[in-house]
Amino acid sequence: MGYKKIKKDQLNTFLSELSKDYTVVLPSRSGGQVVFAPWDGKNTDFLDWYKNTIIPPKALFFPPVEEMFRFRKGEEGYEIEELMPDKRQQIIFGIRPCDARALKIIDMLFADTYKDPYYLRRRENSLLVGLSCNEPCDTCFCASLDISPGQSEDVDILCTDVSDNLLIEAISEKGSNLLSEMSGLSDAGSEEESKAKEMRKSAKEKIARQINLSGLQEKMRSNFENREYWEKASKKCMACGICTYVCPTCHCFDINDENRKKEGKRVRSWDSCKFPLFTRMPMENPRHEKWRRMRQRYHHKFEYYPMNFGTIACTGCGRCIRECPVNVDVTEIIGGI
Amino acid sequence: MEETKWEPKVVGFLCHWCSYAGADLTGSARMEYPHNIRIIRVPCSGRIDPMFILRALQNGLDGVLVSGCHPGDCHYQSGNFHARRKFAVTRKLLEYVGIEPERVQFSWVAASEGPKMAQVVKEFVEGVRKVGPNRLFKDEIKDGE
Amino acid sequence: MENKLKEEARKLLKEGKVDYIVGYGKGTVKFRTSPLITNKEEDIEGLVINPFIANNLSRYPAEIKGKLGIVVKGCDSRSLVSLIQDNKVKRDDIVILGVPCEGVVDIKKLVEQIGADIDQVKEIDKEGDNLIVKMDGSKKTVLFGDVIFDKCFGCEYPTPLEYDILLGSEVSPRVELEKSLKKIKEFEDINAPERWRYWKEQFSKCIRCYACRNVCPACFCERCFVDVNIPQWITTYGSWQDNLVFQLIRTLHVAGRCSDCGECERSCPVGITLRSLQRKMVEEVKGLFNYETGVDKDAPPVFTHYEATDPEEFIK
Ligand code: SF4
Ligand code: SF4
Ligand code: SF4
Ligand code: SF4
Ligand code: SF4
Ligand code: FES
Numbered sequence: 001m002g003y004k005k006i007k008k009d010q011l012n013t014f015l016s017e018l019s020k021d022y023t024v025v026l027p028s029r030s031g032g033q034v035v036f037a038p039w040d041g042k043n044t045d046f047l048d049w050y051k052n053t054i055i056p057p058k059a060l061f062f063p064p065v066e067e068m069f070r071f072r073k074g075e076e077g078y079e080i081e082e083l084m085p086d087k088r089q090q091i092i093f094g095i096r097p098c099d100a101r102a103l104k105i106i107d108m109l110f111a112d113t114y115k116d117p118y119y120l121r122r123r124e125n126s127l128l129v130g131l132s133c134n135e136p137c138d139t140c141f142c143a144s145l146d147i148s149p150g151q152s153e154d155v156d157i158l159c160t161d162v163s164d165n166l167l168i169e170a171i172s173e174k175g176s177n178l179l180s181e182m183s184g185l186s187d188a189g190s191e192e193e194s195k196a197k198e199m200r201k202s203a204k205e206k207i208a209r210q211i212n213l214s215g216l217q218e219k220m221r222s223n224f225e226n227r228e229y230w231e232k233a234s235k236k237c238m239a240c241g242i243c244t245y246v247c248p249t250c251h252c253f254d255i256n257d258e259n260r261k262k263e264g265k266r267v268r269s270w271d272s273c274k275f276p277l278f279t280r281m282p283m284e285n286p287r288h289e290k291w292r293r294m295r296q297r298y299h300h301k302f303e304y305y306p307m308n309f310g311t312i313a314c315t316g317c318g319r320c321i322r323e324c325p326v327n328v329d330v331t332e333i334i335g336g337i
Numbered sequence: 338m339e340e341t342k343w344e345p346k347v348v349g350f351l352c353h354w355c356s357y358a359g360a361d362l363t364g365s366a367r368m369e370y371p372h373n374i375r376i377i378r379v380p381c382s383g384r385i386d387p388m389f390i391l392r393a394l395q396n397g398l399d400g401v402l403v404s405g406c407h408p409g410d411c412h413y414q415s416g417n418f419h420a421r422r423k424f425a426v427t428r429k430l431l432e433y434v435g436i437e438p439e440r441v442q443f444s445w446v447a448a449s450e451g452p453k454m455a456q457v458v459k460e461f462v463e464g465v466r467k468v469g470p471n472r473l474f475k476d477e478i479k480d481g482e
Numbered sequence: 483m484e485n486k487l488k489e490e491a492r493k494l495l496k497e498g499k500v501d502y503i504v505g506y507g508k509g510t511v512k513f514r515t516s517p518l519i520t521n522k523e524e525d526i527e528g529l530v531i532n533p534f535i536a537n538n539l540s541r542y543p544a545e546i547k548g549k550l551g552i553v554v555k556g557c558d559s560r561s562l563v564s565l566i567q568d569n570k571v572k573r574d575d576i577v578i579l580g581v582p583c584e585g586v587v588d589i590k591k592l593v594e595q596i597g598a599d600i601d602q603v604k605e606i607d608k609e610g611d612n613l614i615v616k617m618d619g620s621k622k623t624v625l626f627g628d629v630i631f632d633k634c635f636g637c638e639y640p641t642p643l644e645y646d647i648l649l650g651s652e653v654s655p656r657v658e659l660e661k662s663l664k665k666i667k668e669f670e671d672i673n674a675p676e677r678w679r680y681w682k683e684q685f686s687k688c689i690r691c692y693a694c695r696n697v698c699p700a701c702f703c704e705r706c707f708v709d710v711n712i713p714q715w716i717t718t719y720g721s722w723q724d725n726l727v728f729q730l731i732r733t734l735h736v737a738g739r740c741s742d743c744g745e746c747e748r749s750c751p752v753g754i755t756l757r758s759l760q761r762k763m764v765e766e767v768k769g770l771f772n773y774e775t776g777v778d779k780d781a782p783p784v785f786t787h788y789e790a791t792d793p794e795e796f797i798k
Contacts, residue, residue: 031683031684031687031752031753032753033687033752033753051599054751054752055689055751055752064689064690064719064720065719065720065721135599135601137601138511138512138600138601139511235519235546236516236517236518236519236542238541238693238696238697239696240691240692240693240695240696240697240749241689241690241691241692241693242691242693242749242751245689245691245751246751254718254719256717256718256719258717267717267719268719269690269718269719269720270689270690270719272691275692276709321510321511322511323751325537325693325697325745325748325749326516326517326537326697327509327510327511327514327515327516328516329510329511331510332510387730387731387734388707388715388727388731391727391730391731392715392727395723395724395727408790408794409790415788418788418790418792419785419786419788421788421792421794421797422770422771422784422785422788422792423734423785424796424797425766425770425792425793425794425796426734426737426738426763426766426767426770427734428796429762429763429766429770430730430733430734430737430759430762430763430766431730432674433670433677433759433762434677434678434681434726434730434759435674435675435676435677435678435679435680435681436674436678437674442798443796443797443798444797444798445797457798460798473678474723
């Protein structure tokens with residue numbers, strides 16, 4: 001299927017049509033923050049200002065806090081009330097290529113030997129409509145991680161903003177089925193297609209930040225015991241959880257039972273290897289010192305994850321660089337090894 | 338509806354040496370005071386962490402009374418003086434964020450002041466009754482509330 | 483100032499008067515600076531002082547072992563003094579390099595003023611009372627006083643009160659308290675249920691990253707109450723209720739220690755208006771006990787002390 005297009009000022013009708021069968025979630029401004037939120041049925045002005053969200057789209061599949069089930073002590077043992085995410089289909093409209101890749105990356109974990117029903121159900125019920133980046137941020141370095149800001153194989157449908165039009169391209173089968181049912185789209189001409197190609201190329205060229213990945217795993221392994229390096233790298237770190245919580249691929253969680261009298265609930269919530277209390281509940285945090293925790297985060301992303309799943313767990317989205325209160329920069333840390 | 342049956346449920350954190358003894362006295366003297374209060378004895382008003390107050394409200398109690406010895410009478414000499422500073426800012430903060438001041442009350446009641454205790458509790462419960470059930474920490478804020 | 487700082491910092495390291503210099507270096511995000519902590523003379527060249535030195539570095543002395551030469555602005559110096567009052571930092575262990583401060587740029591405000599993304603800005607120069615903002619092919623002039631943090635408007639001590647070396651000449655305070663407290667006053671004007679609803683909404687966003695606590699120099703408990711699980715005061719995961727209780731208790735714990743450095747609000751990734759809580763308490767502590775954070779290193783901390791005449795008309 002070739003490219004389709006829609007006038008940007010017609011996006012409204014397109015989204016309305018999608019809203020019939022799906023909950024459409026897209027970038028919106030709420031409380032001074034850019035977040036993915038259900039579409040209000042009107043606004044499409046995000047096309048003018050949206051770059052990316054601070055809280056990554058992983059939160060739509062793996063929420064910061066999730067009730068897994070409730071339990072009650074009845075006459076005959078425990079009664080369990082399951083709390084699975086509902087089956088409603090949703091469309092994530094406007095996900096960036098890096099974040100779509102991030103979902104692919106954490107899919108590997110959530111669908112590994114243990115299949116995480118909460119995450120996977122939401123993934124199965126979702127369709128990703130990507131939006132290519134024409135103006136990458138200063139903090140982006142996705143290109144170093146084999147992600148193109150203007151392209152994506154990780155979405156179902158990809159949109160590219162080409163002056164007055166949005167070029168729409170089906171990537172997956174799911175996406176192509178959906179597009180074929182949509183009215184209001186017209187075929188794009190070759191002129192627009194070549195324009196889109198150009199924009200993609202230039203977007204990629206605009207990315208100035210880089211990291212060098214060649215031989216990285218080797219280098220990391222031999223640097224592992226280099227305490228001096230990690231102490232220096234972590235000196236200014238405040239040991240908060242920002243970098244892990246805004247990271248689209250960080251996926252650690254904690255599970256707690258909350259009970260009162262005869263009933264309670266089991267809750268899963270984000271956790272961060274940057275916290276001294278991380279893993280303290282089941283056993284003990286072996287990483288008392290800050291530098292060990294700092295090392296853990298980078299090794300996990302750039303060494304262990306590739307070992308386990310064959311891919312680096314970083315997409316170069318730059319969130320951790322931008323949001324860190326003391327500007328700890330992953331590219332500097334990895335680059336310095 | 339349920340509303341008409343609603344009775345305030347409040348907690349009192351009373352220091353062992355004065356206010357708790359004061360409350361005891363109302364009992365032994367058979368003075369009446371509202372049954373709406375549940376009393377928790379603490380060693381000294383200095384022991385009362387603002388956390389106690391917030392947690393009580395979070396757990397749905399309608400009001401919190403905090404009471405200790407009169408200044409100068411604290412068994413530990415300065416417990417209530419320190420507490421007084423803490424309470425002063427706590428009260429300001431709670432009011433600032435929108436918690437009705439009627440829900441949180443501080444008082445000094447001596448061991449000999451049984452009647453005062455009864456009076457304090459009575460007035461406090463009436464104040465709480467006026468502001469109504471504590472829905473502050475409920476998830477849904479319904480329209481018109 | 484910058485040159486003087488480099489000179490002094492080098493000297494301190496060379497003469498062995500300090501083990502580390504804690505200052506600001508160039509950041510890797512547009513216009514931001516980043517803490518520069520070093521024991522190497524060759525790194526000193528990287529020190530900067532400019533209108534973007536937002537971080538409050540006084541968090542570090544309690545953590546880094548050894549003697550430190552530390553760069554502080556007015557507000558930061560008061561955090562440091564407060565830590566000295568609380569016996570968390572020894573005066574003799576630090577050499578204070580004071581920066582007389584004209585205010586720090588709030589990048590969010592700057593972005594609003596220029597109406598363009600910060601990534602589009604190439605260069606920013608301070609010329610007198612103006613900031614000259616250079617973008618691709620265009621140039622905008624904004625008033626410095628329009629883009630500094632709210633805290634700076636009301637800053638009564640822009641020149642550090644406590645220092646060993648002052649890096650420039652004294653700066654006279656701005657007297658724009660009203661501007662500084664504008665948000666708080668506006669907030670107080672709305673009714674109680676609305677105020678509560680406001681915080682409910684704010685803390686529904688909180689992701690419990692604890693940045694507000696971890697960047698705050700006044701948050702120095704060895705084990706924070708949220709990390710205590712026997713008994714568990716609040717759940718480890720976030721619900722708006724617990725998030726709010728967490729922040730209210732934190733606010734009370736830092737009352738009288740908070741210097742209104744603004745780091746909590748600046749760091750919060752989801753943009754919760756934390757300063758409206760913290761700064762409010764600064765006002766209350768001053769009003770109730772006539773106490774200001776960190777203006778006198780020999781004064782007892784406000785809550786370890788009392789007067790027989792302390793206000794108590796609220797106690798029945
Ligand atoms: S966000 Fe920055 S300060 Fe916070 S834990 Fe990560 S690296 Fe450290
Ligand atoms: S490590 Fe940083 S740059 Fe990489 S994916 Fe996570 S937040 Fe983005
Ligand atoms: S509050 Fe004062 S000392 Fe602190 S940054 Fe602002 S002007 Fe400078
Ligand atoms: S910094 Fe903000 S999001 Fe993080 S814990 Fe504090 S209030 Fe919550
Ligand atoms: S509470 Fe906020 S403003 Fe006050 S000292 Fe701590 S970080 Fe600074
Ligand atoms: S013992 Fe009663 S207040 Fe201290």
